[in-house]
Amino acid sequence: MSGISGIYNRDGRPVGLQDLRPMGEAIAHRGPDRADDWSEGQAGLGHRMLWSTPESLSERLPLVSEGGDLVITADARIDNRGELIGLLGLNGRPGKEMSDSELILQAYERWGEDCPQRLLGDFAFAIWDGRLQQMFCARDHFGVKPFYYCCSSRTFAFGSEIKALLALPEVPRRLNETRMADFLLMIGEDKASTFYEGILRLPPAHRLTVTAREVRLRAYWSLDPTRELKLGSDEEYAEAYRDVFTEAVRCRLRSAHKVGALLSGGLDTSSIVCVSRKLLEGHGNQPLPTFSAVFDGVPEADERSYIDAVVDEGGIAPNFISANNLNPLADINEILRQQDEMFYGPNIHLAWTLHRAARDSGVRVLLNGLHGDYAVSHGISYLSELFRGRRWMSAISEAKGLSKRLYAGGVRAREILWHRAVKPQLPKALSRRQGPLPSTFALLNPDLARRTRTEERFRTLSAERNGQARTAREEQLLDLTSGVVPYNLELADRVSAAFSVESRYPFCDRRLVEFCMALPGSQRLQHGWTRMVVRRAMAGTLPEKVRWREGKADINPHFARSLIAHERATLERTILAEQNGLEEFVNEDALRQVYDRYRANKTGYGDAVIVWSATVMAMWLARSQLTRTPQIVGGVTP
Secondary structure, X not given: OOEEEEEEEOOOOOOOHHHHHHHHHHOHHHOOOEEEEEEEOOEXXXXXXXXXXXXXXXXXXXXXXXXXXXXXXXXXXXXXHHHHHHHOOOOOOOHHHOOHHHHHHHHHHHHHHHHHXXXXXXXXXXXXXXXXXXXXXXXXXXXXXXXXXXXOOOEEEEEOOHHHHHOOOOOXXXXXXXXXXXXXXXXXXXXXXXXXXXXXXXXXXXXXXXXOOOEEEEEOOOOOOOOOOOOOOHHHHHHHXXXXXXXXXXXXXXXXXXXXXXXXXXXHHHHHHHHHHHXXXXXXXXXXXXXXXXXXXXXXXXXXXXXXXXXXXXXXXXEEEEOOOOOOOOOHHHHHHHHOOOOOXXXXXXXXXXXXXXXXXXXXXXXXOXXXXXXXXXXXXXXXXXXXXXXXXXXXXXXXXXXXXXXXXXXOHHXXXXXXXXXXXXXXXXXXXXXXXXXXXXXXXXXXXXXXXXHHHHXXXXXXXXXXXXXXXXXXXXXXXXXXXXXXXXXXXXXXXXXXXXXXXXXXXXXXXXXXXXXXXXXXXEOOEEOHHHHHHOOOOOOHHHXXXXXXXXXXXXXXXXXXXXXXXXXXXXXXXOOOOOOOXXXXXXXXXXXXXXXXXXXXXXXXXXXXXXXXXXXXXXXXOOEOXXXXXXXXXX
């Protein structure tokens, strides 16, 4: 993780170092090891370096090409270095002398704007091309590395965080009301907008080219839902998965500093930790530091026995953070300062505490199991495939197994069969019929809902997504291409950045995701066990207690109890106040009804999340001081 920023004055005005430095200072926490800026004519680039890979120790960015007409700034870790070195004819130089950013620049010189599709790894970069007078930018396949930008007829500016853009006086500080309404209704599909009108995110797997005359935004990669992997046996699938997953972990262990890992006791983090431990054995490495939030004495949230099963096999230096008495609003002011935007993340205080502990332990690279459920999906829509293939007894058997194992008896097999096997077979016209609006719609201020056409947008989105997942592969594609994936990665990135820690995500490895997408449904769901290929592949690597665990711990009731126990006065000062800053956006009568219900119950997670979100929103609005720009509806200003 590093920090990048830049300016391109499309109207030809010169960019000076004095223009770039405030942007770099705003994101200095992302790269405490080195700071450099470059400018020439109407373009300028900035960089804040965090040394994380061996090659980065001697890297200087922005980097100017030998010819002097190309300049790059990058936040990148490239995993196919050997392949690129061969393709680019660079074998005559020692690989350790070539930084990842130099490889990207060489790839651009060879393949031009097609270069991102040749890259594996996590990256966000910008290249000023003096020959073509253009700024070329790209972001990795899933959005691990963030990239924000603002573009007008006069200026294009970008940065790793929004605060870098807000350091420029000409970047507007206007609230995006549509994003606000989407947030309140929990619509998260937009991969480009932010809470700031005019500030955008470069979507994952996209490239952006800006010249004085045009702005071109194009996708350079997408998942292929038609590809299917056909091997001879369950064991062959398991062996192939083990190989590709091990490589995804190995690439992310490349570091110049201490590597650690989050360990929750679940299938994903435990797999990462156990494979990392094997890869590090015999290389003179110290035990792998792990960081776990534990809820001793809170049975429904307790994962301690699964964590201990991994730790007891050795090669690990465990760090346990007691989460029993953590305040969900602890550090909220610092979190809001770091996040820049309003965010959905009720348990962000746990991530904040774990990353602080990693930093304090000297860890600079932290492995994270985020989005394992998406990369290796549960495959419940395999029931639909079985039903359509008239394998009805198999579908019934799998539904019974799911009811027992995944849902712990909380959902009956007949309900699972109806929703996941029978209903998808209905004609699309029937499956897409409009249903009732979600209960959270009542929380919107009616004027905001009208101005932003929230109901219309919600129904359009629902129609597009409902009834589409008729196979396990279609279900996985919907998950992997949803706006939730980059959103969660951006949220996690800003937590990591606050502590100058680089998070790495093996389950966001393109090769691993493409492999898992191509698996037949039977490798995802079998005998009522979801993610079966992982369970088989991790035999001899994962402790059996973890490999065959059913379900997950539930920390939600504990969150609900903790929030009101620690912050009742804060909640009431916000929710019950006559002027709390929310009145333009929220139906306050409906919000107070939710709070009264939550105050009486104290364990209702849904109500607790709404109250938490409203409280944090009020705090963010107060600190952001964004201007409101009335939106035009039908040619009339409301």
